[in-house]
Amino acid sequence: MLANAYALAQFYDRDAPAEMAKVGMEGFQQFMVKPDNVDTILERLEKARGRIYK
Secondary structure: OHHHOOOOOOOOHHHHOHHHHHHHHHHHHHHHOOOHHHHHHHHHHHHHHHHHHO
């Protein structure tokens, strides 16, 4: 069914724990404004992931 779908959407902020969703959405916003900061953004996300998903 998914292979034949016209479009697909996933809601990151609904599918992740609230704390990770907050950090992730902030990371998305920062990346859209300053994509050159991708390494710093990913480091922050990884640090949060390690703390949140124990």
